[in-house]
Amino acid sequence: MREDKITDKYQEYISKKVLFLLVSVVFLIICLLISISIGSSSITIHDVLYAFLRKGEEWKVQIIWQIRIPRVLSAILAGLGLSIAGVAMQSILRNPLGSPYTLGVSQAAAFGAASAVIVLGAGSTQSSSADSVILNNPYLITISAFFWALVSTAGILSLSKLRNATPETLVLAGIAIGSLFTAGMTSLQYFASDIELAAVIFWTFGDLGKSTWRDFGIMVVVLIPILIYFIWNSWNYNALDSGDETAKSLGVDVEKTRMHGMLLSSLAAAVIVSFFGIIGFVGLVVPHIVRKVIGGDERYLIPASAIFGAAFLLASDTVARTIIAPIILPVGILTSFLGAPLFIYLLVKGRSYW
Amino acid sequence: MILEIKDLNFSYDGHEKVLEDVSISLERGNILAIIGPNGSGKTTLLKCIGNILIPQKGSIDLDGESLDSYERQDIARKIGYVPQVESRGFPSTVYDTILMGRKPYISWEPSEKDLKIVSQIIRKLGLESISMKEINELSGGQRQKVFVGRALAQQPNLLLLDEPTSDLDLKHKLEVLNIIRHQVDQGISAILAIHDLNMALRYSDRIVMLKEGSVYDSGGLDVVTQENIESVYGVKVYITEHESWLTVTPDKPVDGMTID
Secondary structure (H helix, E strand, C coil): HHHHHHHHHHHHHHHHHHHHHHHHHHHHHHHHHHHHHCCCCCCCHHHHHHCCCCCCCCCHHHHHHHHHHHHHHHHHHHHHHHHHHHHHHHHHHCCCCCCCCCCHHHHHHHHHHHHHHHHCCCCCCCCCCCCCEEECCCCHHHHHHHHHHHHHHHHHHHHHHCCCHHHHHHHHHHHHHHHHHHHHHHHHHHHHCCHHHHHHHHCCCCCCCCCCCCHHHHHHHHHHHHHHHHHHHHHEEEEEEHHHHHHCCCCHHHHHHHHHHHHHHHHHHHHHHHCCCCCCCCHHHHHHHHHHHHHHCCCHHHHHHHHHHHHHHHHHHHHHCCCCCCCCHHHHHHHHHHHHHHHHHHHHHHHHHH | CCCEEEEEEEEECCCCCCCEEEEECCCCEEEEEEEEECCCCHHHHHHHHCCCCCEEEEEECCCEHHHCCCCCCHHHHHHECCCCCCCCCCEEEEHHHHHCCCCCCCCCCCCHHHHHHHHHHHHHHCCHHHHCCCCHCHHHHHHHHHHHHHHCCCCEEEEEECCCCCCCCHHHHHHHHHHHHHHHHHHCEEEEECCHHHHHHHCCEEEEEEECCCEEEECHHHHCHHHHHHHHHEECCCCCCCCEEEEEEEEECCCCCCCC
């Protein structure tokens, strides 16, 4: 009888986590409907629901399907991808300060994307208006972003193997790597033509304004399998949280799990950066908020961070594009305003937070 | 014979040997205590047996088959390991921590049976009232019980424990070792790396004495003699018997620092 009680208590605890997952989904759907309806043209939620069925006034359907929905879906995917990259990096490096942005992976990816345009010529300048470069080769840009993201990831991983590498050391190294690539990007801009410069500058602060259906397709193909991989391996990441030795004794291939995890989280970050530029702090903040509410069990932490992260970035983007309308703020600015204070809080609180 | 180790050699990449030609065998239902001074290779030996470190030379047979021939998952079902210190990144509840021991059996969702086993262990270890607490809020003794519980949840044939009692008060020491003794009496085996010679004498059936990475002596409790301890630890001791329990009382280092 008493054993049943212990099990019941645990199942009650688990059902709270499931409830949080459901609430996050509902929150995401509400954000989605509101976000599609808010903007410079007045559209009601009613119109939005109609437009899903391709009904209603033609111009509204056009705006909803061609402008609003790609942007909203991109925000969802970017938020999801950055959050799972953050969860994975925090677990793999056993470091509460880990995320693509704080470890310099995002900056490296942005440098890779910019160098693809300026050095490898991935953008064409034969555009109709003289002030923009058509980025006609998203694959080359993404691959270059991924390559440089891997370079910084390799740096972080080899540093993390050092015996005296504390979480703080790693983040300091990440800041150094980030600065290095930011400097690289700035120097690239000296060699860029004015037109290229305009294209390149966009990678320095994240903006979801360039979302198209093609970008969305590429992101789905890359990010959804990565999400499934992490959810599928959540027991391995749980084991990793208990330390390498314990994880090994539980049958986890620690080196493989760590390598694959870093590789995939860097890929997720690189793809998002190559389409939207650096959106800082999402990968750091979201896992912490979710962990505070439902605890550290990766089986729930990973999917909940994905959903909550999607809603978080979508809400941020909606605020960013309406707060000082008609000016549209890049969402990266807003997430940095939200994320930087939390980052400082974590640094000050340090280990006692855990 | 549950475990048969022959001529084991290990060194951390390129450095000098930590273990040299170590041979040990262990029968079912026995507790083996590995004793020896700091740096004698106790922890390394346990990690080699637990497949956490891969020895450069020698063989380890578990249940009559070479450890190499098992899948990771199978080893995790046969050997439970409790490390000396566990450096956690993020908090985890007592229940979740012990449930982790079921990982070698779980594909994704823990079954009724997994939950039942975990709840049984929690009850057996007397952790009911704290089953939903975070483990970093617990005392050292409670936490050690949780880690032993996780290893028990693996339902292993062989338990490896690295200094299971080093940070515990006297009562918790006895409690943890009693739990291990009780499990071993149900037909599994255990190997302890242990500093406390009196606890080793009190709870183990077999003793291996390591000195500088080699087996200095091994056998029953009679291995613990004044001469052996003097030679391995460099300490002069008295061994007394009280109601059939042997007790080691240290006197002084043989050629160590003396303060007059």
